[in-house]
Structure formats: structure tokens, C-alpha cells
Amino acid sequence: MLLIHRSSRAANAVRTVSPGGELFVASVVICMILASFGDAIDPAWIGEAGLEVALFDLGGEFSVLAMRHWHLLQLLLAGTILAAGITVLRVCSNAFYKALRPAPTGGVEKVPIKL
């Protein structure tokens, strides 16, 4: 029996994980797959396609190609930043669409201002 299985929440982690934690791990997994994508691309092919300048000079160390050299801690950091970015984007888009949503037609207050 694993030590972590002493906790029923941990033994059923796929069901009990919080949305934030899930987003973080999913972002780390995306970064890991991107790193393997960088590993799978032959840099010579990039040169042949004439994309060398665009990818290496503009993207520099942050391009997907450079991710092949990233270690676990760097991938975790990138995953954290990605998760934070997605959260900010989600909050902003929710606020934006909330403002665009029309007031209920049958409502007394057409302008929903609450003091």
C-alpha cells in the first residue's frame, strides 16, 4: 500500500483535484509535450525552410526549439506561468463578456447598478 493512499482524497486524486491544481499540472504536461516537440524537430529542416532567422533570432531561448534543453524545474516554472496566464485571460474574458450580456428583458432595473 502506498503511503499516499492513507488519504482517500489522494487515493482518488483524479476526482478530488481542485480546478487550479488541475490547470497547473495540465500546463506542465503541455510544456513537457512542447519540449518533446522541440526534440522531435530536426534543426536542419528549419534551416532548409528558411525559418532559421525568424525562430532563432526573434524567438531566441524562448522558442519551442530551445525547450528541448529545458529541465524539469524550467518546465514547472513555464507551466506555472502558462497556468497563471490562462487564469488571467479567463478572468478578463469573463469580465468582458459579463459587461456585454444584456440585462433581463423583464427586469425592473434595466441598468443593473447595485449600491
Add this chain to the structure above:
Amino acid sequence: MEFELFSAAFLSALFAIILIDLVLAGDNALIIGLVARNLPKDTQGKVIFWGTFGAIAIRAAMAILVVYILAVPGFMLGGGLALVWIARKLLMPDPDAAISHLAKAPAATFAGAVRTIVIADAIMGVDNVLAIGGAAHGSVLLIVLGLAISVPIIVWGSQLVIKLVDRYPSVILLGGAVLAWTAYSMIVREPLLAAWFEAHTATKLVIAILIFSISLGPWYSERLAERMKPLVVLLPALLVWMLAFEVAASVWKVQVDYLLARDHGEYLLESLRWLGWLPPAVLFLWAREQLVQRIRRIARG
């Protein structure tokens, strides 16, 4: 492979070892308690000390042995495949986690108690040492450091670990992802396949997605709607199908690239590669539907 001390590679490997140690740790405290419960009070203290010492020693010896075993061609691939299964097992929901059968009977003597604790730890720790052997990239220093940090936490701070994973179950998911990542790095480091990967670099991405889709299957399967559940089987199966054609092309020296095909046979092979998976996929979906309906009928009456 030797790491420069405190470099990003060193700290990353150390973090991976500690995380793997924590999520795959066996419940030593429970086993010690079960084994020693019938012994006299004064012997119990000695059993706890020597049982813990023996468990740590056997774990360290096994981990160092694994580093040398993994250097043998073929074992890195085998170890990587085993890690995929371990990661999947870790994420499988376990509603009624059973107590280990390894230590159900209390020991009657001091030597018997220590022996049971050490054997139970050695059996429970096989997956653990395999994973940390893979994550250590052949560095014995990293394994010893990782064990020196994580074993005391597991033995004397087990309640702390339980509280941590109970509060943040995402640690388990992260552990599963790190195991899958370790499995991928072990498979692509396999010396027997190095030349093949050099010639087929694109297959590394297919292998990475295949490993993640199998290891993390229990996780995304929980989030999928019922009608989308077959994807958990179909996605890895499709990737294996594509990979099989790449392997076949190398083994039997056949042309599977559409742009380089020259005769009808090669065009036929190419069609089989891109469309041949459709009939088995449809057959699988039909058989699954029949099975689900049959189970529903049985449940109704």
C-alpha cells in the same frame, strides 16, 4: 552522466527523485506497526530502529544497483515501459485502498519482525527505485542525496506527507506527469534505439504523446463525457498504429512515405497506413456499444 553541482539539471533531477520518492513511497510506518504489534514493548523500539535502518539500506542498495542495470542495453526501454504502467497505476482511483498483504501477520521474534519489514520494503520499493534510477540519469550522488532527503520525511514525517497530498491532490497528478516524463526520457535514451531515433526524430513526439496519453489516461478519462470515453483507447491505439508503420518501414526496408512511393504496392501500403485504422476503430466502437447495452440490460433485469 555526471551533473554539475547545483546546476538546473542537477536540481531538476533531485526534485524529480524527491517527488517520485514521496508519491511512490510505501507505508513503512503502517507495516512496522503491524509487524511489531505483538512484540514486547522493549523489543518494539529496537524493531522500529533496525527495521527502518534495514529498509533504508536495502532501498539505497537497490537504487544504486538499478543505475548499473539501466546501463545495460535494452533495460532503459524496459524500465521506461514499466514506468508508464506505474504512472497509470498511481493515477487510478482507489476507493478502498487495501492494507498491504505483505505484513498482515504479526511477527513473534525480533529477527522475524526486522526481516518482514525489510522484505516488505524491498518488494514495495521496486517501482520506486526503478523510477528514481531513471530520473537520476546514472548519477549515484543524486540517488543518495534524494534518498537522504526523502526517506526521513517518509519514515518520520509520514503524517506530514499524508496531510500535504490530502490538502493538494494535484501533487499526485504532478507525480504521475513527472513519472511519464521520466519514462519518455528513458525510452529515448535507450542505446539500442539511439540510431533509429536519430533517423526518425519525428517519432519522439509520437512517443511522448503516446506515453502521456497512456499514463495520464485515468485523469482525462474522468473529465470526458460518456460518449467520448472510447478516445482513451482510440488515441493511444492510433499512435501505436502509426508508430508500427515507421518500425515496419525500418525493419523490412519498405517505403511508407507517400511522396517517395514509386509503385502500386507502396501506394497501397501508404493508404493502409492512413486509412487502415478506420475499420478496426469502427469495430471497436460497435463492440463497445454492444457491451454497454448488454450491461444495461443485465442491470435492468
